[in-house]
Amino acid sequence: MTDTRRIGLSLGADLCWPAFYEDVVAKLDPTFRIGGNEVRVEVERVTIEPFALRAPVKYDVLLDRLTHWYHTSREWIKKAIIMNGTYVLNNPFTLQSMEKHTSYVAMMRLGMPIPETWMLPPKEYAQTDDLDVTLATYARMFDLGAVGGRVGYPAFLKPYDGGAWVGVSRVDGADELQEAYDGSGTRLMHLQKAVHPFDLFVRALAVGPQVNVIRYDPDAPLHDRYKIDFGFVDAAEQRLLEDMVLTINTFFGWDFNSCESLRREGVFHPIDFANPCPDSQVTSLHYHIPWLVKAKIRWSMFCAVTRRPMHLTPRWGEFFAIADSDMTYQDKMAAYGDIARRRLDADRFAEFCDENLGALDEVAYEYFATDRARQIVHDKVGTMFPEDEVGHFTDHFWGLIQFWRQTEVDRMGGGR
Ligand SMILES: Nc1ncnc2c1ncn2[C@@H]1O[C@H](COP(=O)(O)OP(=O)(O)OP(=O)(O)O)[C@@H](O)[C@H]1O
Ligand SMILES: [Mg+2]
Numbered sequence: 001m002t003d004t005r006r007i008g009l010s011l012g013a014d015l016c017w018p019a020f021y022e023d024v025v026a027k028l029d030p031t032f033r034i035g036g037n038e039v040r041v042e043v044e045r046v047t048i049e050p051f052a053l054r055a056p057v058k059y060d061v062l063l064d065r066l067t068h069w070y071h072t073s074r075e076w077i078k079k080a081i082i083m084n085g086t087y088v089l090n091n092p093f094t095l096q097s098m099e100k101h102t103s104y105v106a107m108m109r110l111g112m113p114i115p116e117t118w119m120l121p122p123k124e125y126a127q128t129d130d131l132d133v134t135l136a137t138y139a140r141m142f143d144l145g146a147v148g149g150r151v152g153y154p155a156f157l158k159p160y161d162g163g164a165w166v167g168v169s170r171v172d173g174a175d176e177l178q179e180a181y182d183g184s185g186t187r188l189m190h191l192q193k194a195v196h197p198f199d200l201f202v203r204a205l206a207v208g209p210q211v212n213v214i215r216y217d218p219d220a221p222l223h224d225r226y227k228i229d230f231g232f233v234d235a236a237e238q239r240l241l242e243d244m245v246l247t248i249n250t251f252f253g254w255d256f257n258s259c260e261s262l263r264r265e266g267v268f269h270p271i272d273f274a275n276p277c278p279d280s281q282v283t284s285l286h287y288h289i290p291w292l293v294k295a296k297i298r299w300s301m302f303c304a305v306t307r308r309p310m311h312l313t314p315r316w317g318e319f320f321a322i323a324d325s326d327m328t329y330q331d332k333m334a335a336y337g338d339i340a341r342r343r344l345d346a347d348r349f350a351e352f353c354d355e356n357l358g359a360l361d362e363v364a365y366e367y368f369a370t371d372r373a374r375q376i377v378h379d380k381v382g383t384m385f386p387e388d389e390v391g392h393f394t395d396h397f398w399g400l401i402q403f404w405r406q407t408e409v410d411r412m413g414g415g416r
Contacts, residue, residue: 002038005304008046008059010066010073016282016380018045020293021063023372027363028297032305032356039305051076057084061304063256063296065277067092087303087310089207090276091253094314098252099161101190103274106251106316110323111332112244113269115193116151119160120144124186144181145174147191153177154194159187163275170194195269198262200232204245205258205278205292208299209346211242212291216260223393228287228400240268240330243337248273250340251319253311255299282377283384283393286400290408294364302352308345315343365408368401377401 009018025043032039046062048070057080066073067090078093080086098106101119108114121139125131148155148171157180158168167187169180181189203216203226215227233241245259248270259273282289302308322335341347353360367373378394385393 002040003034005039005041005060005307006058007041007043007300007304008062009043010046010062010064010077012066012070013383014065014280015383016376017280017289017293017296019376020282020289020367020373021296024293024360024364024367025297027367028357028360030301030356032301034305041301041304046073048072051079053079054083057086059086060307061300062086062088063300064088064090064092065280067095068277081310081312085309087308089255089300089303090257091255091310091312093312094252094254095276098274100272100274101160103248103252104190107248107270107273110247110251110319110336111329113267115195115269115271117190117192118147118151120147120181120189120191122186122188123181123184126186144178148174148177151191151193154196156192156194157181157184157189158192160190161188192271195262195264195271198264198269200263201260202233202241202263202268203258203260204241205288205295206242206245206249207256207292207295208302209246209341209344209349210295210299211245212288212295213238213241214288223283223286223397226285226288228403237263237268239337240333243333243340244268244270245273246340246344247319247333247336250343251314251316252276253314255303256296281384282380282397282401286397287404290364290368290401290404294360297360298353298357299349301357302345302349305356306345306348306352311343361408361412365405365412368405373401374398 009021011018022043025041030041046059059080062077062080064073064077067077074092074096077088081088081092104114104117125135154170154172155177156168156170157177159166162168167184167189171177171180177191201216201218203214205212205214213233215229215232217225217227241261244261245257248259249255249257254276256277257273258275258278259270261268261270279285280292285292318339319336322332325332327335374394377397378390381390381393381397
């Protein structure tokens with residue numbers, strides 16, 4: 001008997017990664033044997049249309065890119081999870097309710113060295129009926145400079161729910177803080193002590209239990225922030241960074257997220273890790289995009305074929321028990337990482353990949369040399385760069401992908 005599982009791609013303006021994903025899956029043409037049955041996987045793009053709340057949903061797994069800003073899709077996805085048992089990357093309920101602020105609080109609670117962070121009441125308010133009386137009765141005048149003094153400089157004033165560097169200012173003293181705060185309008189802001197100076201900045205990208213720790217340069221232009229570098233952390237640091245992002249993701253039910261950490265005096269301080277569904281464009285990830293495409297294929301296939309259930313209730317007690325124990329920070333992080341890997345079925349996932357997706361590396365290696373893949377890079381670059389730079393940047397990103405192919409030969413053992 002043949003059984004079919006469907007993976008839906010819920011997309012916005014995404015152009016490159018979905019096309020890479022679909023092409024590689026088509027070439028892989030995967031068939032799985034589960035309990036004597038043959039299982040085939042189909043991938044299709046989800047359309048946006050009216051839906052009945054009781055209507056069936058045909059997808060076993062959704063890779064979602066829209067939830068955080070497109071509410072028809074968000075509500076359809078929430079219904080699909082509750083009503084139809086669909087598995088979604090990422091959990092839209094926690095995505096909606098846990099912003100950067102809550103992620104800081106939660107990971108502080110687990111003992112991670114998040115820099116000192118304060119929340120400030122907003123500078124301005126949108127007028128509402130009860131506003132004046134509420135503020136007159138309860139809002140206390142406060143001394144911004146005193147808060148700055150408690151946090152220490154340099155510091156970052158940034159939105160409590162931010163993204164894409166919008167509204168982020170570095171402040172080096174009380175005057176700059178005042179100026180930045182005065183310009184923040186109605187946004188609710190954090191003041192966070194800078195990790196300064198730092199000697200390494202990394203972004204750990206995670207898809208299910210798979211983690212890629214990439215060196216990152218926040219001062220470079222957007223297309224050059226993700227670096228191509230090797231051996232910049234030792235084995236213990238690598239494990240710690242993996243434990244960190246997997247802990248965050250498991251805590252919130254996010255399957256695809258990234259964690260930014262800065263190393264200062266040998267300690268990694270995470271500063272931004274509520275990024276479910278982070279930037280997946282070839283124009284940002286270049287060399288690293290094939291890793292991401294493969295990681296998404298493996299994890300979505302695993303979730304679809306094994307009918308992985310979503311856990312909707314937060315299971316935080318096990319983490320808090322470790323946080324409250326007298327273990328060292330290192331041991332706590334390792335213990336959190338063990339919980340995360342267990343909840344992510346890391347061992348079963350590795351076996352699944354060995355048994356069923358052995359051809360993926362080779363297929364992706366071949367695919368990322370094709371004219372079709374190059375055309376997708378070209379089309380993506382065309383949406384991001386001025387016309388007279390499209391040729392140059394297409395060659396640039398394509399060249400970095402070809403460099404990835406060379407390093408793949410080494411990684412796969414050079415046996416070609
Ligand atoms: N505490 C900090 N110490 C040092 N640098 C910081 C700190 N907070 C923010 N930054 C710098 O400011 C940048 C933007 O801050 P942050 O990542 O918190 O904002 P964001 O809007 O979520 O950005 P993005 O969506 O691009 O990741 C960081 O990449 C980092 O370079
Ligand atoms: Mg950031």
